[in-house]
Amino acid sequence: MTPPTDGSDKPRIMLLGMGDLSARVLSMLLGDPATNRVVLAGRDTEAIRRRGNLALFTAANLGLHGTVDTVHIDLRDVGATAETLAEVRPDIIFMGGSLQSWRVITALPEAVFKDLDEAQFGPWLPMHLTLNHLLMRAVRDSGVDTRVVNAAFPDAVGPILGKVGLAPAIGVGNVANIVPALTLGAAHLLDTHPSRVELRLTAQHYFSHYVPRFGDAGRGAYHLAATVRGRPGTAELDHGALFAQLGGRLKRLGGIDGQLLTASSAVRVLRGMATDSGVLAHAPAPDGLPGGYPVRVSRDGGTLDLPEGLDRDEAIRLNEECQRADGIDHIDDDGTVHFTEPEMAVMKRLLGYECRRMRLDDAGAWADELGRKYAAFAAKHR
Numbered sequence: 001m002t003p004p005t006d007g008s009d010k011p012r013i014m015l016l017g018m019g020d021l022s023a024r025v026l027s028m029l030l031g032d033p034a035t036n037r038v039v040l041a042g043r044d045t046e047a048i049r050r051r052g053n054l055a056l057f058t059a060a061n062l063g064l065h066g067t068v069d070t071v072h073i074d075l076r077d078v079g080a081t082a083e084t085l086a087e088v089r090p091d092i093i094f095m096g097g098s099l100q101s102w103r104v105i106t107a108l109p110e111a112v113f114k115d116l117d118e119a120q121f122g123p124w125l126p127m128h129l130t131l132n133h134l135l136m137r138a139v140r141d142s143g144v145d146t147r148v149v150n151a152a153f154p155d156a157v158g159p160i161l162g163k164v165g166l167a168p169a170i171g172v173g174n175v176a177n178i179v180p181a182l183t184l185g186a187a188h189l190l191d192t193h194p195s196r197v198e199l200r201l202t203a204q205h206y207f208s209h210y211v212p213r214f215g216d217a218g219r220g221a222y223h224l225a226a227t228v229r230g231r232p233g234t235a236e237l238d239h240g241a242l243f244a245q246l247g248g249r250l251k252r253l254g255g256i257d258g259q260l261l262t263a264s265s266a267v268r269v270l271r272g273m274a275t276d277s278g279v280l281a282h283a284p285a286p287d288g289l290p291g292g293y294p295v296r297v298s299r300d301g302g303t304l305d306l307p308e309g310l311d312r313d314e315a316i317r318l319n320e321e322c323q324r325a326d327g328i329d330h331i332d333d334d335g336t337v338h339f340t341e342p343e344m345a346v347m348k349r350l351l352g353y354e355c356r357r358m359r360l361d362d363a364g365a366w367a368d369e370l371g372r373k374y375a376a377f378a379a380k381h382r
Contacts, residue, residue, distance in 0.1 A: 011274045014039045014090035014146075016073065016135065017097025018048045020256055021151060024263035025094060025270070026052070026068070030059040035267070035274050036066025039088055041073040042097075075131050081138035090146050092273055094266065095135055095168065098152040099367050100127040100374070106255050112381050119346035121153065121205055122327025122339055126358065126367035128153035129160060133363060136166035147301060149269060151262070154284040155205045155291050155319075156328055156337075160360060162288025163335040169273075169301035171284035175201055175292025176265035178208040179282050181252065185245040186226050186237055196229045200307040201282060202315045204291035204322035212254070215247025216240065219325040221318045225307035234307070272297030280305060290331075291319025335360035351377045 013029060015022045018040055029035040036059075040048040052068035059066060071088055073081050075097065085093075102124070105116055132150055139146060147169040150157060154171020161167045179199055187194040207220035217239070226235040252258065265282070272279040276299040284292040286302035293315060295302030306315055320330070327343035337358045348354040351373045355366050 010034065010037045011091035012037050012039060012089070013270060013274065014041055014088065014093045016041045016075075016093060016095050017131075017152075018042050018051055019096060019101065021259050021263055021266075022094065022096035023051060023055070024260060025096070025266050026055045027058060028263060028267040029270065030055055030066045030068070031062070031064055032267075032271060033064075033066075035271055036064070038066065039069045039071060039090060041071050041084070041088075043072065043074050045070050045072050075134045075138070078134055078138045078141065081135070082141035085138060085142035085144050085146070089144050092270060093135070093139070093146055093148045094270060095132060095148055095150045095152060097131045097135075098128050099130055100124070100371060102153075103255055103259075105374075108378065109381055116346065116350055119343045119350075120325065120327040121209065122156065122323070123344055123347045123353075123355070124370070125153060125156055125328065125337060126355075126363045126370055129157050129360075129363045130367045132157050132168065133161060133166070133360065136161055136168065140166065147273060147299070149266065149273070149301075150285070151266060153205070155326075156323065156331075158285025158288045159290040160331055160335045160337060162285075163331060163333055164360065167285070167288030170269060170286045170295070170297075171292075172266040172269050173262040174205045174208045174284050175203050176268070176282040176284075177258075177261050178203075178211060178246070180261070181212065181246050181250045182224070182242065185242045185250055186235070188245065189237060189241060190226075190228055190235055192228055197235075198227050198229070198280070200225045200294040200305070202291070202293050202306070202310065202318055204319045204326060205284070206322050206326035208292070209326075211243050212246045212252065215244045217243060221321040221325075223307075223310050223315065223318055225310070269297055269302070273299055273301065289316060289319070290323055291316075293319075 040052050042048045049070045056068050150168040150171045158167050183197050183199050184194050187197045201224050203222035207222050210218040228235050268281050278296045278298050281297050283295050283302050286295050294305045296305045327340050329338040329340045353373045
């Protein structure tokens with residue numbers, strides 16, 4: 001890798017896993033002088049170099065000039081990854097890699113997808129945990145003082161790795177993705193401009209996945225508080241009327257198009273860390289906590305900024321309860337995950353896959369089995 005030659009002391013941000021989400025994040029980072037010193041990392045260096053050049057040229061059309069370097073990283077080789085990290089010394093790592101994207105099952109025929117979606121997201125955990133575990137081991141071994149921002153099921157990956165001292169600093173997406181629509185919906189109900197409304201939402205992935213699709217909270221435990229600038233106290237909101245708007249007048253595009261929203265939530269966090277700003281944001285798994293929270297973002301990640309009347313223990317309890325609706329019953333102190341029976345029963349019925357208990361070190365083997373069984377299932381429904 002050729003180091004930047006502009007003498008910049010701006011944070012160096014490494015993007016790992018150059019799929020659609022990371023590509024969108026890259027374009028946004030290059031649009032801000034505070035975040036435009038980027039390193040792309042992956043196995044196919046030629047492909048990611050071309051991706052980087054496309055983003056550079058696009059930014060140049062707008063009069064924006066950052067730097068994008070490229071390095072080879074294969075997360076399966078922990079030792080080599082650690083050596084590369086020690087050489088590059090990124091200040092922040094954005095982890096966008098996963099063994100199977102969440103959106104893969106959305107390509108199934110609609111009726112088949114709806115049936116499989118009843119399993120929720122928890123049973124797919126090994127696909128998102130495996131590479132994060134390898135990355136965090138490499139970060140530890142590298143000795144580099146870097147902060148990892150995780151986009152792959154951070155609500156569960158963070159607390160699992162936190163049990164063994166390997167949690168990423170913070171996650172992105174999920175709880176953050178629903179806040180803009182809730183803010184607009186609350187402004188509508190409170191007859192004010194959205195810029196005057198400040199929400200604080202505590203909720204796990206299940207909630208942010210369910211509400212936009214069905215217009216209610218389903219089985220998701222959560223806490224939501226809203227204030228309006230210039231008005232005293234917490235605003236009174238009809239949550240049923242608020243959530244119904246997300247299934248109606250505020251319904252948005254999902255799937256790959258919806259990743260634009262996730263990218264913007266990621267860049268809010270990355271910019272906050274790069275500038276040590278203390279900006280209010282919503283993010284999953286700050287410091288390895290389960291689920292999602294309102295946070296103040298600074299160099300080291302996110303610090304909880306809970307609303308009046310909600311303490312840390314209750315916020316965690318709500319997220320753990322919501323996590324059970326997502327198919328994860330609980331996490332042991334050694335990182336072993338226990339899955340819920342009803343959700344895993346869907347996976348067994350449709351895919352012939354059943355994992356009721358998963359040790360952290362076995363996540364890769366479970367991911368391999370799940371990948372094979374899903375591929376066979378998908379082939380039958382083409």
